[in-house]
Amino acid sequence: MSSTTKLTPKGAATRARIVEAAADHILAHGVGGTSLDDIRAGTATSKSQLFHYFPGGKTDLVAAIASFQSERVLEAQRPFLDTLDTWEAWEGWRKAVVAHYGSQAHWGCPIGALASELIASDPAVSDEVAAYMDRWRGYLQAGVTRMQAAGLLRADAVPETLALSIFAALHGGLLLTQTMQSIEPLEAALEGAMAALHAWQAPTRPSLSEVGSESLA
Amino acid sequence: MSSTTKLTPKGAATRARIVEAAADHILAHGVGGTSLDDIRAGTATSKSQLFHYFPGGKTDLVAAIASFQSERVLEAQRPFLDTLDTWEAWEGWRKAVVAHYGSQAHWGCPIGALASELIASDPAVSDEVAAYMDRWRGYLQAGVTRMQAAGLLRADAVPETLALSIFAALHGGLLLTQTMQSIEPLEAALEGAMAALHAWQAPTRPSLSEVGSESLA
Numbered sequence: 001m002s003s004t005t006k007l008t009p010k011g012a013a014t015r016a017r018i019v020e021a022a023a024d025h026i027l028a029h030g031v032g033g034t035s036l037d038d039i040r041a042g043t044a045t046s047k048s049q050l051f052h053y054f055p056g057g058k059t060d061l062v063a064a065i066a067s068f069q070s071e072r073v074l075e076a077q078r079p080f081l082d083t084l085d086t087w088e089a090w091e092g093w094r095k096a097v098v099a100h101y102g103s104q105a106h107w108g109c110p111i112g113a114l115a116s117e118l119i120a121s122d123p124a125v126s127d128e129v130a131a132y133m134d135r136w137r138g139y140l141q142a143g144v145t146r147m148q149a150a151g152l153l154r155a156d157a158v159p160e161t162l163a164l165s166i167f168a169a170l171h172g173g174l175l176l177t178q179t180m181q182s183i184e185p186l187e188a189a190l191e192g193a194m195a196a197l198h199a200w201q202a203p204t205r206p207s208l209s210e211v212g213s214e215s216l217a
Numbered sequence: 218m219s220s221t222t223k224l225t226p227k228g229a230a231t232r233a234r235i236v237e238a239a240a241d242h243i244l245a246h247g248v249g250g251t252s253l254d255d256i257r258a259g260t261a262t263s264k265s266q267l268f269h270y271f272p273g274g275k276t277d278l279v280a281a282i283a284s285f286q287s288e289r290v291l292e293a294q295r296p297f298l299d300t301l302d303t304w305e306a307w308e309g310w311r312k313a314v315v316a317h318y319g320s321q322a323h324w325g326c327p328i329g330a331l332a333s334e335l336i337a338s339d340p341a342v343s344d345e346v347a348a349y350m351d352r353w354r355g356y357l358q359a360g361v362t363r364m365q366a367a368g369l370l371r372a373d374a375v376p377e378t379l380a381l382s383i384f385a386a387l388h389g390g391l392l393l394t395q396t397m398q399s400i401e402p403l404e405a406a407l408e409g410a411m412a413a414l415h416a417w418q419a420p421t422r423p424s425l426s427e428v429g430s431e432s433l434a
Contacts, residue, residue, distance in 0.1 A: 192409070
């Protein structure tokens with residue numbers, strides 16, 4: 001966001017419009033298949049305008065797109081992502097993730113598509129992606145920690161490991177939506193992840209299953 | 218394997234040696250960073266030899282590498298992958314997968330690395346990868362089906378969905394080993410996948426947890 005701090009509200013809106021249009025073009029054609037001329041044509045922007053908003057050219061623009069896509073993905077998981085302190089919130093989160101990726105024009109992860117093309121060659125994009133992944137995983141881990149603090153998960157559950165397994169399931173499911181051209185793998189992956197979380201449910205709610213409670217006796 | 222059927226045993230061994238060396242080079246440098254000259258130099262092979270074994274040039278060679286890496290990955294999961302009809306077999310499989318990917322020179326999936334670079338442009342590689350993914354997932358699904366037939370999993374478990382969730386967890390964990398440069402996400406992902414499988418355990422073994430058994434009553 002640092003490069004937008006000096007823009008007027010109108011300038012920021014124009015910049016955002018360019019980023020959004022460029023993001024869609026890159027999703028459809030890849031980074032290699034997208035030139036600055038394509039983006040100028042698609043957004044009715046002049047060359048000088050483009051360099052005003054993205055002084056570093058394509059590199060700057062792609063980093064801005066990574067940031068934009070990250071916000072869009074995280075935004076689609078709100079308000080659930082900020083709390084995740086009840087089973088209902090996790091269920092809401094799961095549905096929001098499936099709905100978001102199911103409604104996209106392309107299967108798979110829009111950040112992953114950028115990342116796999118550029119992560120080796122472009123440190124700015126690579127850093128942006130790593131920070132975003134850490135942030136996302138951090139939300140899940142905070143949620144698992146809150147569940148444990150609220151007594152909903154067993155005291156011997158390890159929030160870091162559980163969050164990592166949920167995060168991995170999500171990304172594997174997302175990867176397979178691309179291979180299989182279907183939402184099913186993401187649905188199955190997140191159902192599995194939720195079952196794995198429930199396996200650590202604290203034995204204080206007799207109406208639900210008491211997984212492994214005997215090992216605490 | 219069809220293109221090797223006319224080779225002598227010695228010829229097949231030479232071809233295999235070229236594929237293995239080329240696979241390692243491509244893992245380290247990417248498809249784009251690997252020329253046929255690199256492979257000739259690395260394997261002490263003449264140009265005519267290379268075209269004898271791979272008439273289609275680099276495209277043929279890369280498809281052969283995808284096939285070779287696929288066999289290597291599946292081989293590392295044997296003998297577990299062929300049966301998976303007990304909890305012990307699944308546990309053995311889980312450990313074999315972690316050990317295999319933990320011992321590789323590069324984090325992440327060697328097929329995925331090829332696939333993400335070539336899947337759009339090279340139908341031969343794309344078909345090879347899709348067939349391999351289906352085969353691998355098929356082994357897991359056959360295992361879950363056997364567990365159910367043996368009465369180890371509940372009758373209302375859906376083998377296709379369970380296998381898909383385990384497969385997704387594995388690939389997500391593998392993807393994150395690359396982002397995080399650690400085996401931890403794969404370990405966490407497979408622990409989660411096994412917990413999700415155990416959630417469907419049939420209530421016939423009182424010494425283990427009886428997940429959701431009340432819903433059968």
